[in-house]
Amino acid sequence: MGYIEDVLQHVYERDAAQPEFHQAVTEVFESLRPLLDRQPRYQQHRILERMVEPDRIMIFRVGWMDDRGRVHYNRGYRVQFNNALGPYKGGLRFHPTVYLGLMKFLGFEQVFKNALTTLPLGGAKGGSDFDPKGKSDTEIMHFCQSFMTELCRYIGPDTDVPAGDIGVGVREIGYLFGQYKRLANEFNGTLTGKKPGWGGSLLRPEATGYGLIYFAEEMLATRGDSLQGKICTVSGAGSVAQHAAERIIRSGGKVVTMSDSGGMIHDPDGIDAEKLAWIMEHKNVERGRLSDYVERFRRATYHEGQRPWSVPCHCAFPCATQNELTGGDAAVLLKNGVQLVAEGANMPCTPEAVEAFLQAGILYAPGKAANAGGVAVSGLEMSQNAMHGSWTREEVEARLRSIMAEIHNNIRSTAEEYGKPGHYVLGANIAAFVKVADAMIDQGVV
Numbered sequence: 076m077g078y079i080e081d082v083l084q085h086v087y088e089r090d091a092a093q094p095e096f097h098q099a100v101t102e103v104f105e106s107l108r109p110l111l112d113r114q115p116r117y118q119q120h121r122i123l124e125r126m127v128e129p130d131r132i133m134i135f136r137v138g139w140m141d142d143r144g145r146v147h148y149n150r151g152y153r154v155q156f157n158n159a160l161g162p163y164k165g166g167l168r169f170h171p172t173v174y175l176g177l178m179k180f181l182g183f184e185q186v187f188k189n190a191l192t193t194l195p196l197g198g199a200k201g202g203s204d205f206d207p208k209g210k211s212d213t214e215i216m217h218f219c220q221s222f223m224t225e226l227c228r229y230i231g232p233d234t235d236v237p238a239g240d241i242g243v244g245v246r247e248i249g250y251l252f253g254q255y256k257r258l259a260n261e262f263n264g265t266l267t268g269k270k271p272g273w274g275g276s277l278l279r280p281e282a283t284g285y286g287l288i289y290f291a292e293e294m295l296a297t298r299g300d301s302l303q304g305k306i307c308t309v310s311g312a313g314s315v316a317q318h319a320a321e322r323i324i325r326s327g328g329k330v331v332t333m334s335d336s337g338g339m340i341h342d343p344d345g346i347d348a349e350k351l352a353w354i355m356e357h358k359n360v361e362r363g364r365l366s367d368y369v370e371r372f373r374r375a376t377y378h379e380g381q382r383p384w385s386v387p388c389h390c391a392f393p394c395a396t397q398n399e400l401t402g403g404d405a406a407v408l409l410k411n412g413v414q415l416v417a418e419g420a421n422m423p424c425t426p427e428a429v430e431a432f433l434q435a436g437i438l439y440a441p442g443k444a445a446n447a448g449g450v451a452v453s454g455l456e457m458s459q460n461a462m463h464g465s466w467t468r469e470e471v472e473a474r475l476r477s478i479m480a481e482i483h484n485n486i487r488s489t490a491e492e493y494g495k496p497g498h499y500v501l502g503a504n505i506a507a508f509v510k511v512a513d514a515m516i517d518q519g520v521v
Contacts, residue, residue, distance in 0.1 A: 078111065079104050082123040093176030095397060099183050099422060100127055102429070102441075106504035109493045122512045129156045129182060134175070135225040137203055139218040142211055149205040151222050153229055153237075156182035158197030159514035162233055164189055164450060164457075166240030168202035169247065178202065180397075181240075184421055185450070187507035188443040191482045194454035199235055201226070207242050208362075219250035227255050232264045232460070238453045239268040241396070244314070245280065264460025267453040276456035277468040278475065279449075284318025284419065285472070286448015286479050287392065288326060291417045293483040294438045297497075300414075302390070303327035308383040310334045311395035312358050312365050315419045315446065319392050320351055332383035334395060335365040339383050342368075342375035387411040394419030402427025409435050418442035429500065436497075444482055444503040451478045 086100055104123060111117055133153045140146055152175060155163045165185040168177075178200050186198030203222060207215055229235060239248050248268045256262055262274070269275035278285070288302070295301055305328045309316050312335045320330045329345040333354065342350070350372060357363040369377045384391065384404035391413055393400045397420065405428035408416070415438040418424060422442060424432070432439040452475055459465050466474075490502030 078118050079108065079123070082127065085124070086127050090176070090179070093179060095180035095422070096176045096183065098398075098426065099180045102422075102426065102500070103183075103187065103504045103508065106501045107508060109495075109501075110505050110508065116516070117512055120512075120516050122515060125515065126157065126186075126508075126511070127183070129154050129179065130158060131155050132175070132179075133201075133226075133229055137205065137218065137222045137225065139214070139221045141214050141217075149203050149218070151201070151203045151225060152178045153199065153201035153226060153235070154178045154182040155199045155229070155235055156197070157186045157511060157515075159511050159518060160190060161195035161197050163199035163235035164196040164238070164453065165199040165201070166238045167243045167247075167251075168200070168240040169205045169207050169242030170202070171204050171206045173202045173204045177397075181421055184443055186511060187504065188447050189450055189454075190507040190510045191444055191485070191503060192447050192451045192454060192478055193481055194451065194478075196450065196454055199237070200240075201237060202240065202243070205242075207247070212246070215247065216250045219247055220254040223251045223254040224258065227258045230255075230265055231259075232457070236264065236453070236457060237266055238450070241313070244268075245270055245275075264457050267456040269456070271465070274456075274460055276452055276459055276465070276471055278471040279452050279456060280314055281318040281321070282452035282475060283315045283446050283449030284320070284394070285322050286451065286475055287315070287319050287394070287417055287419045287445050288322035289448070289476050289479040290440060290445045290483055291390065291392070291415060291438075292326065293480055294415060294417070294440060294499075297487070298438070301326070305329065305389040305414075306331055306387070307390045307392060308332045308386050308388040309392045309394055309419075310339070310383050310399060310423070311393075311420065312354060313394070315449075316392075316394040317351065317355050317358070319394055319419055320346060321348075323390075323392075324348055324351065328390070331388065332386050333365060334381075334383055337364055337366055338377060338379040339381050340365055340368045340375050340377050341383070341386055342372060344374050384408055388413055390415040390417070392417055392419050393423035395423065396420055397422045398425050400424045400428050402431055404428060405431040409437070413437060416440070417445040419446050421446070433498065433500065438497075438499075440499045441503055443507065444486055444499060447482055448475055448479055451475060 182200035189196035486502035
């Protein structure tokens, strides 16, 4: 076996029963073959072996009490994966599916995503198998305070700066930050995703979704095209999906689907600004189900248990969760004439789907590139906290646009350098890997 095969076999055996982590590592390492052929020093320094091993993993018990006085316990995680480029940076996810393998996959991906942003950020991820759904604000506060009581000893503005993710929005960040401030007796930039009134950055809630569409527009521009008049399918109904839909609408595209854990809506007339505002109010404030949309907007249909990928479209934006778009879904999308797929979620396309898109030669962008806008603005929030100041919305948006354009250009030039023009997967993985690996070599065996 070759070097890559040896390392992958070691990962599969040592980290058994962690399929998401295996998938992420395999996807990156398979892209590195042309680089490793040119640069044997990475094998000499055993960078692949070092890169798949997190710097440290914290697993801890989180006890909390519900409104009826009953005691509950959940498991908390923080995987600090790699800080060769800067302090650890990555979100916290509260969801029943959270386990160690998922945290390692997300932390590994975060290392490469953060490297692409041009900002000095390492990669980490954390969370808990706690489910915020159906919990009162008081119960969520109690859980967040207990979670932070343990996590606080491992984080800090120059050490590890968590942010939000699935199940962790501005409400949860507020409770987490309040407890951190109480324990540390410091008001600093240890958490990002805060409200602008107390240290947050303007445009942070919108950043991942906006950045996704800015990146898609850069891709389309390489073929002399734009989103104007394009029919777009979006999965998810959370922050990323909502703000991706908002930017598509502003760019002249037509959003015809969104989805949640129950199913999807299909609105052939298009989800316009008014309808999207209703969805945002219903999901963010009322905590309602997307199925209620068809009661309000009668021309739309609701499809229980289904995802949007059977709906004909020009552009598809998977923004829900990992492995939501399969090889079969990809075949349907391609048959229906899809021209672009850009990932708003982390690894939402299965390997079979990715291979189908690459073989077809359509524009396809992996999440580590296309959804990097969220962590980019989190990095900008860190900068604002460090200087005890803030930028206007226009300044933050201009910086975000510039970062996404720079990521795009870096990836395209890297892919061309290695003989694969337009191959965004290879370009993203090699560009990010080189940056992290060179820093690791410079800093010695640590």
